[in-house]
Amino acid sequence: MVGVFAVAAVRPWTALAAAWNKDAFGAKTSADALKGIGAVGAAPSGDIHVEAPEIAENGAVVPIEISSAVPGTSSIAVVIDKNPFPLVAKFDFLEGALPFVKVNVKMNETSEVRVIAQAGGKSYVATKEIKVTIGGCGG
């Protein structure tokens, strides 16, 4: 496999004014976080695929791969119930992007992880429990 590599150059932020949903990311409960992203009452859906280990030997790095088969998915958000700030990320997929993302997240402890997909003004959710354990000697 041949990749293309380049090194970053620090340069001025050129995108449109970067928006960051302070209220949603500052929420301390999943319920408030969901409210913050307009996903109250999300309907459970089998069309959101969450690929993640059931046990993570380190809460500092928990890999999660998400794809949505809900037609017209425009965003995917990750909410971890037991984290101090449950909303971890929200990805908006514009024209040309597939509703897919793989990301490593932190988990303070064993918790339900909710993945929210939004499509056509509606919200859908899939949940998965991930256990966090101690990997090695603990010293």
Add this chain to the structure above:
Amino acid sequence: MRTLLAAALVCAAAPALADPTDKQVEEVLKRDLHPRGQATMDRIEQDELQRACTDAHDNPSPALAKRLEAEQMRTIRYPEGSLIGDWKRGEALAQSGRGLTWSDKPGAPSGGSCYNCHELSPSELSYGTIGPSLRRFGKTRGNGPEVQKYVYGKIYNAKAYSACSQMPRLGTSGTLTPEQIKDLVALLLDPGSPVNQ
């Protein structure tokens, strides 16, 4: 950090040796390790048991094992009264891998490192397998005075029961206090302990 690359360059002139003896290995350790925190250089000195087990590759003859075990048995001190402490404190001790390293605070209480090698409570999935599973230990073996004495002694000095065991001598080495060992006995034997559920 202390280094000795320069010194090592000089030491490299030492003659090549096939199959170094325990004494030669000890000399290398004295030269190439340095004290840090509570990990002092006297820890490099092998005692008779360590030397015998090194030489036997942890597989001593039955006669040697019997002699070593008898010597180790004499180091065990049993406290007065009950040998059963508090299993809740025992569970915390079993979880903790702290104690005696150069990065541990000298004088701070040590843990037992039990989960590093043994399965105990069913709720802890992250357990090691160097030692046998201790699930339902009290339930299958009972918790009478003889079993209490055995468990206390085994934790205090595992070598009294198996000369070249890989389990540390947690009492003899001063790692755990008699009170802590009693708490671990409770973790294994108390009917209320999660180990026996």
Add this chain to the structure above:
Amino acid sequence: MRRAAAVLFALVASTALAQDAGKEIRRYREMVAEGSPAELFELGGEALWKRPQGPKNVSLEKCDLGQGPGVVKGAYARLPRYFGDADRVMDLETRLVYCMQTLQGRSSEEATAHVFGTADEPSEMESLSAYIAGQSHGVKMQPGISHPKEKAAFELGRALYFHRTGPWDFSCASCHGQEGKRIRLQELPALSERKYAGPVAASWPAYRISTSQFITLQWRMNDCYRQMRMPEPTFGSDATVALILFIAATGAGETYAGPGNKR
């Protein structure tokens, strides 16, 4: 995948639950390995290799890692080995310190002041190791085992591996002595056997997920001695190089697959 999964060993579990746990942990490690930041350390190490430093203000680009001055490709796969100019067996880090002293004019103290990095302050040594090791990816590992000093280092390494001492009576083999054992959930390869030593040697140095740090075999020896409750091994000392050569030589013939990922 180039950074294919970290080395995984058969796991003997006592219960079905533990077997599932083992399977899930393997899956966890595979998923983490796919996005290893080890590559970021390789980039950083390459820049350090080329950066003029020390009293002589020169880079390490002329450092002879055993394949001739400046040859990085495949060099790691031949280490540790005997170096005539230093008249000693050296592993990668020991050799790098030697080059920092001889080429850049740096003191041993300065060159080794910060050899074990943290997430906040990665060490020069660890980044350089990432870069140089990465340049041996796919190369068959053949450390030095023919020179008399290489043979002596191997014998010393083996003796150290089985030498029991310290307040907890540990040798390396206390943990790494039997097949299929683990500490907590961490598998413990029996490094005195070819089939375990090979994949392990081929996966170091590595990115450590739990501490976001890049770690080397010198770090591994140091931290094992810490957990053995022993005094601290001096960086680059003959004892550490001997142990590293013992493991590398035991596993010789494996194709280098790192830099790897550790828990």
Add this chain to the structure above:
Amino acid sequence: MAAGPMKMRATLAPAGYTDIRVLMTHPMETGQRKDADGKLVPMHFIQNVTVKVNGKPAVEAQISQGVSRNPVFTFRLKGGARGDNIEVSWIDNHGETASIEAPVA
């Protein structure tokens, strides 16, 4: 450690989409971790990540301190062609930014 190197790989997958994997050097401090001296390390994390294809935004992400240190993301784009220019940039809560560009291989 502040912002360091980024690394990106953009490849055309046989299944007909473009696969983008990007690595970022960033501490992603939660504001709850103590340093060696016992002092709280201030919150410092990437807030926005943008993926552009030939100058046009394709993914806009908002992230929190709950993303792991040295973040790595994989994204997928519909179709795509060799040579398409992919640019990934981020900005953190201190206003620091970095970006990386590479053509699809």
